[in-house]
Amino acid sequence: MPDDLSRRLLDIYDRLFATYGPQGWWPADSPFEVIVGAILTQNTAWTNVEKAIANLRAAGALTPAGLLALSAEEIALCIRPAGYFNTKAHKLRAVVEFLDREHGGDLDRLFALETAVLRETLLGLYGIGPETADSILLYAAQRPAFVVDAYTRRVFSRLGLVSDTVSYPDLQSLFAGHLPPDVALFKEYHALIVRHGKERCTKRQPGCASCPLGGDCAHHQLRPGV
DNA sequence: GCCCAGGTGGGTA
DNA sequence: TACCCACATGGG
Numbered sequence A: 001m002p003d004d005l006s007r008r009l010l011d012i013y014d015r016l017f018a019t020y021g022p023q024g025w026w027p028a029d030s031p032f033e034v035i036v037g038a039i040l041t042q043n044t045a046w047t048n049v050e051k052a053i054a055n056l057r058a059a060g061a062l063t064p065a066g067l068l069a070l071s072a073e074e075i076a077l078c079i080r081p082a083g084y085f086n087t088k089a090h091k092l093r094a095v096v097e098f099l100d101r102e103h104g105g106d107l108d109r110l111f112a113l114e115t116a117v118l119r120e121t122l123l124g125l126y127g128i129g130p131e132t133a134d135s136i137l138l139y140a141a142q143r144p145a146f147v148v149d150a151y152t153r154r155v156f157s158r159l160g161l162v163s164d165t166v167s168y169p170d171l172q173s174l175f176a177g178h179l180p181p182d183v184a185l186f187k188e189y190h191a192l193i194v195r196h197g198k199e200r201c202t203k204r205q206p207g208c209a210s211c212p213l214g215g216d217c218a219h220h221q222l223r224p225g226v
Numbered sequence B: 001g002c003c004c005a006g007g008t009g010g011g012t013a
Numbered sequence C: 001t002a003c004c005c006a007c008a009t010g011g012g
Helices: A002-018 A030-038 A046-058 A064-068 A072-078 A084-104 A116-125 A130-139 A148-160 A168-176 A183-197
Strands: none
Touching: A002 A116, A002 A130, A002 A168, A002 A183, A030 A084, A030 A130, A030 A148, A046 A072, A072 A168, A116 A130, A130 A168, A130 A183, A148 A183
C-alpha cells in the first residue's frame, strides 16, 4: 500500500504526463552518445549540445575508438558550440581513456558492473558528478537511478516538498524511496520535470490556471518583467 | 546588453 | 563541511 508521498509523487507525474505527453528521452542513437551528451549538456542548453554532437558525428567521433583518436584540442574544436569546450574536451578524453584502459574500449564491459559499483566508478572519473553519473546509469545503462537536476530542486521545493537547499542525495532519496524502481518511469519523470521547469509563466501570480501542478505559478520560471 | 541553460572541480576559510 | 569561482557559447 503506497504512502501519502508516493501517491503525491505519482499524482504529479500523472499531471505532467497528461499535460506534456511522452518526452522521448534521451535523444541519442547509442549509449555512448548518451554519455557524450550528458557531459556536453552540463550547465548548457541542449540546442547548443546538438550542434556539438553533429560536429562530433561528422568527425566520426561518436564511438569510443573514434573519440579516442582525436586530441583534446581537436575535440574542443568540434564541441565549441556547447560552451566550456576546453574543460569538456578533457572530460570526454578522460572517459574514453578510462574505457580504453580498463575495458578495452567496450562500453558493454563497463556496463556489466553491478549498479552501485558502476555508479562509484563513474563518479571517480574526471568531469562526472552525481547528475551526469545518474543520467548515464538511467539513460545509457538502463538502471533505475533517479536523476536530480536544478529543475527538480526548483519545482519540488516550490511545491513545498523539500527545502530549496536540499542536497542531491536527499532529493534523490525522496524519489527513490517513494517510487517503484522502474527505469521507464524514472526516465519519463525526469524528462517531464525538465520540460515543465522550462515552462515560462505568462500570467502574474497568483492565477496561473494553465499550470498542471497548481494555481500559483510558483514552481516554474516566471517570465522576466511579467 | 543581460540572463540563463538538463554541472563539476578546485581553492579557501 | 561550506561557500566561491572559473569554465564559455548561443538564444530569448
